[in-house]
Amino acid sequence: MSKKLKRRIKRVGAGAAVYLAAVLSSRFAPYWEFGSWNISASLGVFLAAYVIIGGDVVKKAVKNIGQGQIFDENFLMTIATAGAFFVGEYAEAVAVMLFYQVGECFQSYAVNRSRKSIADLMDIRPDYANVIRDGTAVEVGPEEVEIGETILVKPGERIPLDGKVVKGTSSLDTMALTGESLPRDVAEGEDVISGCVNLSGVLEVQVSKGFGESTVAKILDLVENAGSKKSEAEHFITKFARYYTPVVVGLAALLALVPPLVTGGGWADWIYRALSFLVISCPCALVISIPLSFFGGLGGASRAGILIKGSNYLEALADAEMIVMDKTGTLTKGVFGVRKIVPAEGSTEEEVLETAAYAESFSNHPISKSLVRAYGKEIDDSRIKDVEETAGHGICAVLDGQRVLAGNDKLMKSRNVEGKSPEEAGTIVHVAKEQKYLGYIVIADEIKEDAKTAVDGFKAAGMKNIVMLTGDRKKTADSIAGELGITEVYAELLPGDKVEQVEKLLASKSEKGKLVFVGDGINDAPVLARADIGVAMGGLGSDAAIEAADVVIMTDEPSKIAKAMQISQKTLGIVKQNIVFAIGVKVLVLLLAALGAASMWAAVFADVGVAVIAILNAMRAMK
């Protein structure tokens, strides 16, 4: 709890004691009659209590009027309570101010607490890096370390920059980044990303990216900017507040003037009713609780390893109607194992694999990485040049001065190489050298463990279409789709075809419904951008995807998308409850107050009580 808040609570507590004394004294104190006015001797004590409790509110009101903010809640409370004094309701005037202050203290406590717990979740910013310079480790700011330098990360420290382990083994806590509670083991030669906590061994890490480009910096940037993309619900509330307060204040003025003028009397009663209106005219319950609900939803999602780039996307996810998924890297692991190597006549398995691995050695495509891994030997960069990758086709390069190809049927056809078209299931990489067909490699990818859970989750969330897109062969696509229970499959698509297919789907969906596309950012960034909501399998450190997408799944688990949809629906449910509850209670109490059936007590409940309840409700979005 902040010091300021503590002081405020103490002051309000002291004021409450004085108020009690005032209430007691009013029972015995004498009073004087001036015409129709009764001035009690306890007025002085009430005034003292009022100043102690609400002095700061009055002061803020005066200050804000100076700055042109007229319908400020401090002003409204001041007018309402001063008015209550004026009509002789001393006890009520002070009590309303007291109740208001108690509510305010609670509000600021609750809001601070939830903000802090979300900030804690995202507390991944590294403070320093131990960089090894001239043989000794020196502590510097992470942004001062250059690419290629080596840093030392001790157990218990946060890895400050992305890089590769050059010495040591350890396990890492990736919880803050991925929500994954199991530690991840790392050894020499493996990549590590900033933001993870080193748990056991000392690591030496060669830095591969500057701090500005590091995973931590990107995630923080993303989270900090999430608040600036507002949801429609938040826009609605801002607009609502702009009209609501002046309208209610206007009604209060009419209520104070018109009935007494018409009936010719009863001023005090009508003024009292009008003052209740002023108390209810603050829209705070909504203004605070709606953004807080979204904030909580975003925080809860990020705790689960789902980064959502704005409230608008969180809101849109609740209207998702179609989910379109890329195959490789999204539903499958993107780690291909070599099943079979089939050399053509005059070639050998060795030659086919070596040629493919060399050709693929510069690419980041999952197929390329898998082939290089399967080859297993060191790649001599000097043997390969003029590498040219065609998305959805494969690679063309020059190896030892000879033109080589590695890719699918389409690539072979486009370069006029005669090859086989094998029947077996799996992804096929054909290899050719100097226009001569060398043979093919059958590789197969594994379906992710939770892919089925994800598809079932989408069905449960009521998705109308569950679609798989892939550049891979129809046969492979169908077998994977069959296993997962996906019925709509489009295969053998080039990246451009994927965009076209998504355009068609966009045209066929309902007006309000949203299309969600999920990809890994490799060959599908344009689709990520075109979809209503682009979800990227962020993996640990795939930058292109993190940038192109609206939602990033840090753990690469597609089931997290179903989870994100749940969080979205829950958050929107809370937002709707709060809107209906807050506006409902206010309108009801306004009516009762106009009829003289609600006291100022009810009014202050409609203001502060409702705000507190709405905030407590909003905090549920975080869980």
Ligand code: ADP
């Ligand atoms: P997906 O739609 O499954 O994510 P891509 O669009 O990335 O797949 O690629 C589609 C197809 O193009 C692959 O199945 C493969 O046949 C071929 N291909 C793409 N890139 C390469 C590459 N680097 N090496 C070999 N084949 C490739």
Ligand code: MG
């Ligand atoms: Mg892909």
